[in-house]
Amino acid sequence: MSMEFVMGNSLETLPKTIDFNFEELKGQLAESLALYTGLVVTEDGIKGAKEDRAKLNKLREALENKRKEVKRECMAPYTDFEAKVKELVGLIDQPIAAIDAQLKEYEEKRRADKRAAILEIYEETVGELRALLPFEKLWQDTWYNTSVTMKKVREAIVAAEDKAASDLEVLATVESEFAEAVKIKYLEHLDLNEALMERSRLQERAKRLREYEAQRAAQAANLAEEQREAEATRGAEQTPDPAANAAQAGTWEPGGGEAVEETIYLLRFECQVTRDQAAELSRWLKERNISYRRI
Numbered sequence: 001m002s003m004e005f006v007m008g009n010s011l012e013t014l015p016k017t018i019d020f021n022f023e024e025l026k027g028q029l030a031e032s033l034a035l036y037t038g039l040v041v042t043e044d045g046i047k048g049a050k051e052d053r054a055k056l057n058k059l060r061e062a063l064e065n066k067r068k069e070v071k072r073e074c075m076a077p078y079t080d081f082e083a084k085v086k087e088l089v090g091l092i093d094q095p096i097a098a099i100d101a102q103l104k105e106y107e108e109k110r111r112a113d114k115r116a117a118i119l120e121i122y123e124e125t126v127g128e129l130r131a132l133l134p135f136e137k138l139w140q141d142t143w144y145n146t147s148v149t150m151k152k153v154r155e156a157i158v159a160a161e162d163k164a165a166s167d168l169e170v171l172a173t174v175e176s177e178f179a180e181a182v183k184i185k186y187l188e189h190l191d192l193n194e195a196l197m198e199r200s201r202l203q204e205r206a207k208r209l210r211e212y213e214a215q216r217a218a219q220a221a222n223l224a225e226e227q228r229e230a231e232a233t234r235g236a237e238q239t240p241d242p243a244a245n246a247a248q249a250g251t252w253e254p255g256g257g258e259a260v261e262e263t264i265y266l267l268r269f270e271c272q273v274t275r276d277q278a279a280e281l282s283r284w285l286k287e288r289n290i291s292y293r294r295i
Contacts, residue, residue: 018070111144118143121154125161132187133164160190167192178202225275232282233293 041049122135138160143153170192174182178199186195273281285292 018074114144114150117150118153118157121150121157125154125158127161129161129164129168132168133161133190137187137190164190167195171195174199175203177206229278229282 036052039049118139119135122138126133126135138157140156142148143156167186167190168183171179171183171186181202182195182199185198186192188194
């Protein structure tokens, strides 16, 4: 198909400019309109001002009418030319639209057929991974391209399934308390590193929780021990000790014998002990009727 657009006349015959007595009219207008520069309309001059306005409007209308007339004359051949060219373009557009529709229909069918063929490969190879690895997760739009062969698609699907199976073996070693959350994270993007990072995050959070609970338990145990020691001290201070009282008075008679006077000393000291050592020391003092209190 060979077609050539041939002009029936030369555009060089068209005027490059449209000449008229522009400068002459401009000078006359400038001279005439100078009368209106700085014009002030008074009550007595309203009638004259209206007459002047009517004259100026008539002059303006005459110029506008001439402009429109010249434009119509100049545009007439172009308007005719434009309509004819658009008619030709419309004739061409009809088969273009028909061809486009057929090409679109063909492309849609080609894509649908290729997707169906790829789905068959998936059904053939997915096996037990179906629930964890749905077809939509594997799908790539680039597989529609004619440059991507079915061999390459099969290799990509098998590789993805093998990787998923290997990843799930790794995830099977995750602690049971984190296993479900880690697997869910993996299935979001089929990314093992992302899943293992989630495992580390959960482990760290669990560790901090255990440390917090251990700290709370230790604080509770310390408080309970302090309360027991305080109660034991109050009980020892409030319980009468006949032997100690008699010794302080110098009249204690052990075994009913003669009174034996002993000097009672007040000792103040502090020591560092473990909780078990503190309990042992408390028992030792009580067994020997030695009074003590917290400083």
